Amino acid sequence: QLQLQESGPGLVKPSETLSLTCIVSGGSISRSNYYWGWIRQPPGKGLEWIGSVYHSGRTHKNPSLKSRVTISVDTSKKQLSLKLTSVTAADTAVYYCARAACVTTYGVVTHRDPFDIWGQGTTVAVSS
């Protein structure tokens, strides 16, 4: 049974870089029929898609965060990574990693499912 586990620093100072990892266990991280994502939820607010990464390494990011976000996957370590630069208090949130299915034909993603397996989330506070 696939499980995802996020981990991170818990507290980050303003203007610094937030770095999170997500360990994948109980299944493969390198199958081409899945993609992976990061989603966050500020306290008392709704969910926000941060970005996705595919088996090919290609990434897609929320336009509002694109310039500050780096997402990667390390298949040898079975982990995903998220880096968010120049953080402010507005980046305080619970951060989730998640998995979704996709269909790829001749290297082109032709169908995407929504995220069906989520980690439990890790809380990050931005404060001096």
Place this chain on the structure above:
Amino acid sequence: QSALTQPASVSGSPGQSITISCTGTNSDIGTFDLVSWYQQHPGKAPKLIIYGVSERPSGVSNRFSGSKSGNTASLTISGLQAEDEADYHCFSYAGGIGFENWVFGGGTKVTVL
């Protein structure tokens, strides 16, 4: 401000049916049949309950149903139960040629009276 608009709260009595709306635009809900719904209990990760507008994942109660008309998607919970009290989030694909984008609604708190 979220890209998709949901009511902040909806309530109902046990056994009743309630419907949650999710309004988007021609760039997301109006174009793609990739609308999904998540249920989230306090302190827990979201759980997928509807995908592809109206499909239910294995194990999800048939009391949950989804639909779409134009730029608005809806989630209906029939036979409301105490365990249905939670936050519900809609989620839609909003990408285009060469780029991917996904948008969430602001979430709706369902209260069972």
